[in-house]
Amino acid sequence: MQNKIDEIIRHYFNDAAYDIDPVPFGLTNLTRILTINGRKYVIRVYNRHTKDAASIQFEARLMAYLTNQELSFTVPVFLNTNGGKPYVQLSDGTLGAVVSFVEGHVPDLSTADQAAELGRVVGELSSALRRYKPEWNDEGTPFTDIYHLHPLADCRAVAAFIDNPPFEIAQDSLHFYKETVANAEQSKREWLDLPKQLVHHDLLIYNLLSIDNRIHGVLDFDFTSLDIGFMEFAISFNHVVQMTNGAWEPIEAFINGYAQYRKSSALEWNQLRLLTRIYHIAVLHIYIGQHYSGVTIEKPFHYILDQFRTRDEWLLAHRDPLELLFNKCLIER
Numbered sequence: 001m002q003n004k005i006d007e008i009i010r011h012y013f014n015d016a017a018y019d020i021d022p023v024p025f026g027l028t029n030l031t032r033i034l035t036i037n038g039r040k041y042v043i044r045v046y047n048r049h050t051k052d053a054a055s056i057q058f059e060a061r062l063m064a065y066l067t068n069q070e071l072s073f074t075v076p077v078f079l080n081t082n083g084g085k086p087y088v089q090l091s092d093g094t095l096g097a098v099v100s101f102v103e104g105h106v107p108d109l110s111t112a113d114q115a116a117e118l119g120r121v122v123g124e125l126s127s128a129l130r131r132y133k134p135e136w137n138d139e140g141t142p143f144t145d146i147y148h149l150h151p152l153a154d155c156r157a158v159a160a161f162i163d164n165p166p167f168e169i170a171q172d173s174l175h176f177y178k179e180t181v182a183n184a185e186q187s188k189r190e191w192l193d194l195p196k197q198l199v200h201h202d203l204l205i206y207n208l209l210s211i212d213n214r215i216h217g218v219l220d221f222d223f224t225s226l227d228i229g230f231m232e233f234a235i236s237f238n239h240v241v242q243m244t245n246g247a248w249e250p251i252e253a254f255i256n257g258y259a260q261y262r263k264s265s266a267l268e269w270n271q272l273r274l275l276t277r278i279y280h281i282a283v284l285h286i287y288i289g290q291h292y293s294g295v296t297i298e299k300p301f302h303y304i305l306d307q308f309r310t311r312d313e314w315l316l317a318h319r320d321p322l323e324l325l326f327n328k329c330l331i332e333r
Helices: 002-010 053-067 112-131 155-163 171-186 230-243 248-259 272-292 298-317 319-329
Strands: 018-021 030-036 039-045 095-100 196-199 208-211 214-218 225-228
Touching: 002 030, 002 039, 002 095, 053 095, 112 196, 112 214, 112 230, 112 248, 155 171, 155 272, 171 272, 171 298, 225 230, 230 248, 230 272, 230 298, 248 319, 272 298, 298 319
Parallel strands: none
Antiparallel strands: 018 030, 030 039, 039 095, 196 225, 208 214
């Protein structure tokens, strides 16, 4: 892997000494911090199963667009190689890139103020992504397309994994998965006509950077694609409930922060539980694809599967108070 990093650097910098340090993010691609000529950058070697040249070019265009939107936070910007491209194709066909380094640390999510800050950033970014006018090939793969999120996790591959898991999975969990997938497929008419836009799909605290309790940076646009717009809220809302054990004060604060930039319709709210189900199914399918590519997934797969069941039960149990809160704070009149 060091040879690949050396080869990438030679396409951007001329004969300069450099240091490489690990990062606490970047599970899909190999990601490192590069320090060269006294400046920090992020260098990536892309996973060949999930990233191609077109998707890198789309991400570079999107980062340039967001940089010009005068947002309250920063996003990484792709550097051009010596040849003027935003990425490198290495001698073995692997793709790599160097992007700008964004300062900050992973934010906390233990108080209502911090939850409101997260909600504000999710709403602000969602509003900016709604204004982006994609080029014809900028749509990506939506999370609603659950069998095309990883090239090794099509319908047959997923079925083979579920029918014969490579590690122990409780039968009631497998039954829950199968039942909810079937229900989601049967419910397509309920969500196909919901408004669509670009969605980040991974606005969790691990992809955010904070300075002085203010979110300063948003990272990792690998999964950005044209999808149901309310999916962004559903994913981040799920994260807040997970990280705060369902405490009501940060949940309300998150919704109020989001509502500073975005409102939602009653039709969207009514699909919150379904979209949350689709999100968990999508993540599980991505992990199944990673399993077939040789990655060890047992621990994260169980974590998401357990979260899937817990969140579904929580949303069902709290539907009435959530509906009152949404009507008060989020539903457009």
